[in-house]
Amino acid sequence: MITRASQLFLPTLREPPADAEAASHQLLVRGGFIRQVAAGIWTYLPLGWRVHRRVEQIVREEMDAIGCQEMLMPFLTPVELWQQTKRDFIEELFRLEDRKGTDYVLPLTHEETVTFHAREIQSYRQLPQMLYHFGLKARDELRPGKGLIRLREFVMKDAYSFDRDEAGLEESFQRQRGAYVRIFERCGLVTHDVPAEPGMMGGSESRDFLAPAGAGENTLVTCENGDFAADIEVATTTPRQAVFPEPLEKPEEIETPEVTTIDGLAELLSIDTAATSKAMPHVTQDGAVVLALVRGDDRLEEAKLAAALGEPVWPADDDAIRAAFGASGGSLGPVGFEGRIVADFALRDGQFVAGANRDGRHLRGVQADRDYEPEFADLRESAATDTCPNCGGALGFQTAIEVGHIFKLGTRYSEPLGATFLDDDGREKPLVMGSYGIGPARIMATAVEQSHDENGIVWPRALAPYDAHVVALPGAEEIALQAAEMLAAAGLDVLLDDRDQRAGEKFADADLIGCPLRVTAGRKSLEDGKVDVRDRATGDEKRLNVAELGKEA
RNA sequence: CGGGGCGUGGCGCAGCCUGGUUAGCGCGUUGGUCUGGGGGACCAAAGGUCCCGGGUUCAAAUCCCGGCGCCCCGACCA
Numbered sequence: 355m356i357t358r359a360s361q362l363f364l365p366t367l368r369e370p371p372a373d374a375e376a377a378s379h380q381l382l383v384r385g386g387f388i389r390q391v392a393a394g395i396w397t398y399l400p401l402g403w404r405v406h407r408r409v410e411q412i413v414r415e416e417m418d419a420i421g422c423q424e425m426l427m428p429f430l431t432p433v434e435l436w437q438q439t440k441r442d443f444i445e446e447l448f449r450l451e452d453r454k455g456t457d458y459v460l461p462l463t464h465e466e467t468v469t470f471h472a473r474e475i476q477s478y479r480q481l482p483q484m485l486y487h488f489g490l491k492a493r494d495e496l497r498p499g500k501g502l503i504r505l506r507e508f509v510m511k512d513a514y515s516f517d518r519d520e521a522g523l524e525e526s527f528q529r530q531r532g533a534y535v536r537i538f539e540r541c542g543l544v545t546h547d548v549p550a551e552p553g554m555m556g557g558s559e560s561r562d563f564l565a566p567a568g569a570g571e572n573t574l575v576t577c578e579n580g581d582f583a584a585d586i587e588v589a590t591t592t593p594r595q596a597v598f599p600e601p602l603e604k605p606e607e608i609e610t611p612e613v614t615t616i617d618g619l620a621e622l623l624s625i626d627t628a629a630t631s632k633a634m635p636h637v638t639q640d641g642a643v644v645l646a647l648v649r650g651d652d653r654l655e656e657a658k659l660a661a662a663l664g665e666p667v668w669p670a671d672d673d674a675i676r677a678a679f680g681a682s683g684g685s686l687g688p689v690g691f692e693g694r695i696v697a698d699f700a701l702r703d704g705q706f707v708a709g710a711n712r713d714g715r716h717l718r719g720v721q722a723d724r725d726y727e728p729e730f731a732d733l734r735e736s737a738a739t740d741t742c743p744n745c746g747g748a749l750g751f752q753t754a755i756e757v758g759h760i761f762k763l764g765t766r767y768s769e770p771l772g773a774t775f776l777d778d779d780g781r782e783k784p785l786v787m788g789s790y791g792i793g794p795a796r797i798m799a800t801a802v803e804q805s806h807d808e809n810g811i812v813w814p815r816a817l818a819p820y821d822a823h824v825v826a827l828p829g830a831e832e833i834a835l836q837a838a839e840m841l842a843a844a845g846l847d848v849l850l851d852d853r854d855q856r857a858g859e860k861f862a863d864a865d866l867i868g869c870p871l872r873v874t875a876g877r878k879s880l881e882d883g884k885v886d887v888r889d890r891a892t893g894d895e896k897r898l899n900v901a902e903l904g905k906e907a
Numbered sequence: 908c909g910g911g912g913c914g915u916g917g918c919g920c921a922g923c924c925u926g927g928u929u930a931g932c933g934c935g936u937u938g939g940u941c942u943g944g945g946g947g948a949c950c951a952a953a954g955g956u957c958c959c960g961g962g963u964u965c966a967a968a969u970c971c972c973g974g975c976g977c978c979c980c981g982a983c984c985a
Contacts, residue, residue, distance in 0.1 A: 365917090365918095367918065367919095367935095368918080368919090368934065368935080368946070369918065369919055369934080370919095371918080371919085372913085372918090372919065372920085372978085373913085373977065373978045373979085374978090375978085375979075390977090392976085392977090393976085393977065393978085445983085446983075446984080462984090463985085491985075493983095493984075493985095495983080495984080496908085496982085496983070497979095497980095497983090499978075499979080504984080505985090508985070509985095510985055511985090512985085551984095562985095563985095571983095571984080572984090656982070657983095666982095666983095668982075669982085755985095756984070756985065757985075758985070759984080759985060791985045792985065793985035794985090795985085796985060797985095825944090827943075827944060828942095828943055829943085855946085856942090856943065856944095856945085856946065856947070857943070857944045857945060857946090858944085858945035858946045858947085859945080859946045860944095860945085860946090861944080861945045861946085862945065862946055863946090865945090874944070876943095876944050877943085877944075878944075886944085
């Protein structure tokens with residue numbers, strides 16, 4: 355198929371928009387792929403929508419290949435479904451009301467709706483089932499941005515599996531996981547399949563597909579030897595060994611006037627920062643104060659704390675700290691604290707300097723299980739000085755985009771919504787579910803992040819808006835058209851730049867738009883009947899006869 | 908929610924601090940001439956509620972107050 359640039363709505367920009375920082379944001383806007391309507395709300399222009407559809411088609415083929423069935427569920431959703439699963443209080447949820455006063459939500463995902471339909475599954479004989487759709491999602495994000503990376507409205511391919519039991523779920527989960535690996539591979543992306551944090555979906559196990567990128571919102575932790583990779587929110591890596599002073603029989607209070615930081619404390623006492631502990635009071639939804647304790651040189655990973663507690667928490671403010679500890683931040687510690695204490699595993703062995711819960715004083719020789727009774731959990735954020743838990747190798751940290759996320763949901767949705775089936779033992783049981791999401795827009799953004807140069811986008815072949823971009827220079831319009839027809843006959847989608855523009859402008863646009871092949875017909879072609887075929891990725895160029903184009907492509 | 912920045916023709920910006928004729932510049936757009944393998948040159952022209960509302964003033968893009976929108980950095984997710 356041939357598309358003529360002269361008739362295409364393709365507004366390319368010479369300069370990037372002032373508010374764009376991420377490479378994908380700049381290039382997709384400059385290349386005329388997308389335009390912003392409001393924060394996190396975008397239109398796909400003709401070129402951008404072509405790319406989106408190519409991503410969709412790859413996803414569709416891989417879903418169909420594992421027996422997942424396409425359908426379409428609605429955007430407007432009665433709030434009752436979300437009330438039944440108790441997700442109606444989620445802050446990101448858009449709510450609206452019709453003229454009769456009936457409440458609706460715009461779905462964050464479609465677990466509720468698909469489970470509503472799954473109530474029609476009656477018997478184990480109908481299982482397993484896998485369903486999917488490409489549906490709009492709406493999320494009232496606090497901070498949308500970075501082009502297509504964080505959107506308030508977007509198309510998601512969400513798939514759902516229904517099984518009799520955990521073993522069946524495991525099988526469905528692995529089928530989806532395999533499909534995801536193939537999808538990202540076909541899209542030409544580098545991704546890592548890593549353990550993740552289930553967040554608001556709930557459920558037992560989840561895995562993220564993280565794609566390293568210049569701009570992103572996740573941090574991927576990997577081992578130099580390739581035997582470890584995880585999202586930093588769940589990464590458990592090995593902290594460096596602390597250097598401890600001589601142990602004490604019991605804690606000893608010491609004067610530490612003016613010292614409110616770990617560095618100041620370690621310096622005053624001439625000890626390793628890793629031989630201190632850091633108290634970070636948090637409050638739960640119902641106002642209880644929980645003390646999170648990590649080693650002095652560590653940072654608390656809040657996602658891990660929330661996971662350990664099983665509920666979200668917020669850092670306590672000064673008033674709450676005073677009330678619970680009788681001291682201010684900087685002198686807090688576990689000894690004598692009445693509430694719940696969660697300590698990082700790094701504090702299990704050894705004696706640490708901790709706040710004394712009296713301003714200007716600390717305790718030396720504080721030992722877990724002797725001087726205070728904590729629950730232990732992994733709370734620390736992986737640090738650059740950590741080593742691989744599997745081989746001791748050095749770790750690397752990269753920003754990454756989450757392009758896919760798959761969850762084992764279990765009965766989190768089927769139970770509240772009453773989606774049950776009759777098993778072969780004659781008993782009624784809730785369906786065991788999984789859910790599997792991919793954002794095509796993020797795949798687009800990731801492809802650009804991972805593959806571009808100073809001149810523009812270098813699309814992976816499978817995602818390019820057109821396979822070939824034929825540049826017609828003045829005088830050679832006829833040859834250009836013949837070349838385009840040859841390529842089209844060979845099954846390629848062709849963009850024919852027949853605009854009345856200067857050569858430089860056409861080349862610049864071709865580089866910016868980033869189709870894999872560029873074919874130029876110009877004055878030289880009139881002499882020898884050949885055209886220049888240039889590979890966008892490598893820059894390699896060769897002169898070919900028009901007749902040879904088909905087989906070359 | 909906390910912090911920072913911005914809002915002026917389609918795009919990128921200047922002007923604002925220190926109010927004062929017709930609000931400028933580059934790019935783009937339209938018409939013309941010459942050009943024509945990496946964003947060319949010259950001539951002519953079109954195009955603006957200076958984010959919105961209020962206030963101060965003889966006079967507001969400019970000063971004050973209040974909104975709204977957008978971007979970036981810390982707590983959420985495909």
